[in-house]
Structures are given as structure tokens and as C-alpha cells.
Amino acid sequence: MMNNFSNYAKEYIHLNDEEISLMLSVATEKKVRRKDMLLQAGEICRHKIFILGGMLRLFRTREDGSEHNMYFAPEHHWMTEPESLGNGTPTLYDIEALEDTHMLLWAKRDFVSLSVAIPKLKIYSENIIARNLAMTRERVFNTMSATVEERYEDFVRSYPDIFNRIPLHMVASYLGVSLKTLTRVRHAQVKR
Amino acid sequence: MMNNFSNYAKEYIHLNDEEISLMLSVATEKKVRRKDMLLQAGEICRHKIFILGGMLRLFRTREDGSEHNMYFAPEHHWMTEPESLGNGTPTLYDIEALEDTHMLLWAKRDFVSLSVAIPKLKIYSENIIARNLAMTRERVFNTMSATVEERYEDFVRSYPDIFNRIPLHMVASYLGVSLKTLTRVRHAQVKR
Numbered sequence: 001m002m003n004n005f006s007n008y009a010k011e012y013i014h015l016n017d018e019e020i021s022l023m024l025s026v027a028t029e030k031k032v033r034r035k036d037m038l039l040q041a042g043e044i045c046r047h048k049i050f051i052l053g054g055m056l057r058l059f060r061t062r063e064d065g066s067e068h069n070m071y072f073a074p075e076h077h078w079m080t081e082p083e084s085l086g087n088g089t090p091t092l093y094d095i096e097a098l099e100d101t102h103m104l105l106w107a108k109r110d111f112v113s114l115s116v117a118i119p120k121l122k123i124y125s126e127n128i129i130a131r132n133l134a135m136t137r138e139r140v141f142n143t144m145s146a147t148v149e150e151r152y153e154d155f156v157r158s159y160p161d162i163f164n165r166i167p168l169h170m171v172a173s174y175l176g177v178s179l180k181t182l183t184r185v186r187h188a189q190v191k192r
Numbered sequence: 193m194m195n196n197f198s199n200y201a202k203e204y205i206h207l208n209d210e211e212i213s214l215m216l217s218v219a220t221e222k223k224v225r226r227k228d229m230l231l232q233a234g235e236i237c238r239h240k241i242f243i244l245g246g247m248l249r250l251f252r253t254r255e256d257g258s259e260h261n262m263y264f265a266p267e268h269h270w271m272t273e274p275e276s277l278g279n280g281t282p283t284l285y286d287i288e289a290l291e292d293t294h295m296l297l298w299a300k301r302d303f304v305s306l307s308v309a310i311p312k313l314k315i316y317s318e319n320i321i322a323r324n325l326a327m328t329r330e331r332v333f334n335t336m337s338a339t340v341e342e343r344y345e346d347f348v349r350s351y352p353d354i355f356n357r358i359p360l361h362m363v364a365s366y367l368g369v370s371l372k373t374l375t376r377v378r379h380a381q382v383k384r
Contacts, residue, residue: 060329062337070329082322086315112315119308123278129321130274136328137252137262143335144368145254176336 001052001102002029008050008076013124022117026110032097038079039095045084047105048125051075054101055165059173060093069174071132072098074162078128079103098166143176151175152185193244193294194221200242200268205316214309218302224289230271231287237276239297240317243267246293247357251365252285261366263324264290266354271295274321290358335368343367344377 002024009015009023027050032038039045041061049056056079058071070093073079084091085108106114115122135158142151155175156163163171172182194216201207201215219242224230231237233253241248248271250263262285265271276283277300298306307314327350334343347367348355355363364374 060333068333068336070332082318083326086319086322112311115314116308116311119304122307122314123304126274126318126321127278129318129325130278133321133325133328134275136325136332139332140262140328140335140368141252141260143332144260176332 004052004076005050005104013120015118015120019118019121023106023114023121024104026114027104027106029103030105031102032100034097034100036097036101037094038097039081039091039093041092041094042090043084044088045081045091045095046108047080048085048108048111049073049079050104050106051077051079052102052104054097054099054103055162056095056101056103057098057166057170058093058095067173068176069170072159072162072166072174074165082129082132098170148175148177148181149185149189151177152182152189196244196268197242197296205312207310207312211310211313215298215306215313216296218306219296219298221295222297223294224292226289226292228289228293229286230289231273231283231285233284233286234282235276236280237273237283237287238300239272240277240300240303241265241271242296242298243269243271244294244296246289246291246295247354248287248293248295249290249358249362250285250287259365260368261362264351264354264358264366266351266357270320274324290362340367340369340373341377341381343369344374344381 005024006020009020015023038049038056051073053075055072055074057069058079058081059067059069061067079095081091081093081095083089115125138154142154146154152175155171168182169179172179175182197216198212201212207215230241230248243265245267247264247266249261250271250273251259251261253259271287273283273285273287275281307317330346334346338346344367347363351358360374361371364371367374
């Protein structure tokens with residue numbers, strides 16, 4: 001499993017063996033079960049997480065108790081709540097395991113030190129937040145411009161490997177539509 | 193005007209005089225007129241911009257030619273298109289001056305070098321992207337959960353100093369509502 005991270009770090013962050021060892025030397029390995037919570041609204045997010053296997057979700061709960069899914073992170077993706085992490089302020093979000101999940105965690109202070117020691121990591125980590133911002137802006141744009149059909153297709157494109165692993169009601173909550181509407185859209189697509 | 197940046201960098205990034213001089217030594221000063229374009233869809237974003245005076249907007253044009261405003265940056269705010277800047281890929285967005293604007297620009301390579309030399313700047317710049325991501329997630333959440341009234345109030349809270357400087361049809365395009373709907377909402381609020 002740990003080779004997962006080494007291979008990822010070589011291929012995507014272009015780190016050498018020494019840099020990977022340095023990263024692993026301050027990482028904490030953690031396994032959680034499906035439905036375990038890793039962060040709850042009101043707490044302060046203190047880690048960056050790399051997912052070795054499984055899947056996490058970031059969501060926010062409305063005043064009426066319903067949930068809005070914001071982001072799904074399967075294996076070889078990162079998870080954190082960057083605003084709370086950056087400012088040390090209480091988060092509005094929850095992070096929950098959607099499947100049994102195996103991960104690496106870095107404390108904020110350690111990740112900052114690593115980013116100073118390894119400039120490639122600094123650039124890469126800023127790129128990940130930038131990509132998240134771009135995806136989220138795309139969602140704002142689509143929510144205001146596109147049909148539910150187009151938004152579902154965009155979701156499938158954004159999450160090609162995992163959209164079948166996410167319960168349908170959670171996809172609906174990500175898209176901001178009812179389960180009934182989403183079911184209708186999917187049926188119509190199968191028929192085409 | 194340049195004192196604007198020094199004061200900002202001291203207060204918000206906690207830089208000392210030497211670090212500020214280092215930043216200014218590789219910055220380019222630029223003045224543009226209202227309606228000048230700084231970035232157009234299809235181009236590659238190559239700078240981080242700090243606004244000394246005036247205001248820029250980031251927007252995206254739909255296939256039907258209508259515009260969707262994504263972000264407004266007045267004096268003492270930053271502007272860039274982080275995905276295009278980070279990956280060197282063509283942007284989907286335009287950046288235009290909403291007012292005559294006076295700014296400082298840093299080329300990507302110089303800003304990366306500065307971030308390595310000044311770790312506080314690296315942390316701060318990641319925080320700004322994180323705050324933008326948080327604001328954009330808030331917009332996704334609000335678009336799916338809140339009424340137009342609540343979304344307008346949220347906009348006024350997000351941009352307390354500048355919402356009166358932004359033309360109403362651009363506020364409507366930011367909120368994804370018609371000008372008519374926004375006018376009705378504002379009249380109702382004045383009456384309360």
C-alpha cells in the first residue's frame with residue numbers, strides 16, 4: 001500500500017527517493033472504517049490527507065439537517081479543508097469515510113516544513129488547491145448555465161473512475177437535485 | 193500608491209522591509225483603463241496581480257455570448273487564474289478592468305522563487321487560493337440551498353466595500369439571476 005504513495009509521488013510530483021523518504025518520515029498512517037468521521041463542523045482541520053485506498057467525502061449540513069456533498073476523494077487523491085487548515089478557524093464541513101479507507105496524514109506544521117524543503121511539493125500542493133478551485137468554479141458556472149443532464153455528464157467526466165462507487169442519493173446531493181430527478185436523467189441516458 | 197503594497201505586505205503577510213524590497217524588485221507596475229482586458233479565454237495566464245487601486249473582474253462567457261461573473265478584485269486584493277497559471281494551460285476565463293486600475297504584476301517564475309525565499313509568502317498565497325475555494329464552495333452551497341434574497345445578502349457581506357461600485361447587471365450575473373429579479377429583491381430590502 002505504501003508503494004502507492006511512492007509511485008504517485010514519483011509520477012505526479014516528480015520527487016526522488018530521498019524526498020519521498022523525507023515525506024514518509026513525518027507522515028502518520030491511518031485506517032478507518034466506512035462511516036467513520038475524520039472532521040466535524042466546528043472542529044479545526046489539522047491535516048492534509050493522501051488516500052492510499054478507499055474513499056472520503058467532504059460535505060456540509062444544511063440547517064434543515066440535509067447534506068450537501070462538496071467533494072469526493074478516492075485513492076491517489078488528497079483531502080483537507082484548506083480554509084480551516086490555513087487559518088486555524090473552525091470548519092463548516094464534515095469529512096467522512098464513504099468506504100473503509102487507508103490513508104497517510106501530515107500535520108500542518110510538518111507539511112509546511114516539507115514544502116519549504118521541497119519546492120516541487122509546494123508548487124504541486126498549490127496546484128491541487130487551484131484545480132479544486134477551478135472545478136468548483138466550473139460547478140458554479142454549470143449550476144447557473146447547464147441542464148441537469150449536462151451537470152450529470154460533467155460529474156461523470158469529473159469522477160470517471162468512481163461515480164459508480166458513490167451512492168446515487170449522494171450524487172444527487174452533489175448536483176443539488178432530487179434523487180427522483182437524477183434517476184429520471186439516468187434512465188433517459190441509458191435509453192439513448 | 194506603492195506604499196499601499198508595503199503597508200498591506202507588512203500588515204497581512206507580516207513581511208519585513210527587506211522581504212518587501214525583494215518582492216518589489218521583481219514586480220512590474222502597470223496601469224490600465226476601464227474595460228481593458230488583461231486576460232482572454234484561450235490565452236495562458238502568466239501573472240499574479242496585486243491591485244493598488246481600481247477593480248478587476250474575472251468572468252466566463254457562455255456559448256450564447258452572455259457573461260457569468262466569477263470574482264471581483266478591488267484595491268488590496270489579488271487576481272490571477274490559478275489553474276491556467278499553475279498548469280500553463282489555456283484559460284476559460286477573461287479578466288477585465290471594471291475601473292481604471294493600477295497594479296503590480298509578478299511573473300509565475302518570479303513568484304515561485306519569491307515563495308521559496310520567503311516561506312511566509314508561500315503560506316499566505318496558498319491561504320488566498322484556499323479562501324477563494326472556500327468562498328466558491330459557499331456559493332455552490334448557497335446556489336443550491338439559499339433564496340435569491342439570502343444570496344444577495346451574502347454577496348453584500350462578501351464584498352462590503354465594493355458592492356456599490358459594481359454595475360447591477362454584473363451583480364445579477366454573479367448571482368445567476370436576472371436583472372429584474374435582483375431589482376425586485378433590492379427594492380423589497382429597502383422597504384423593510
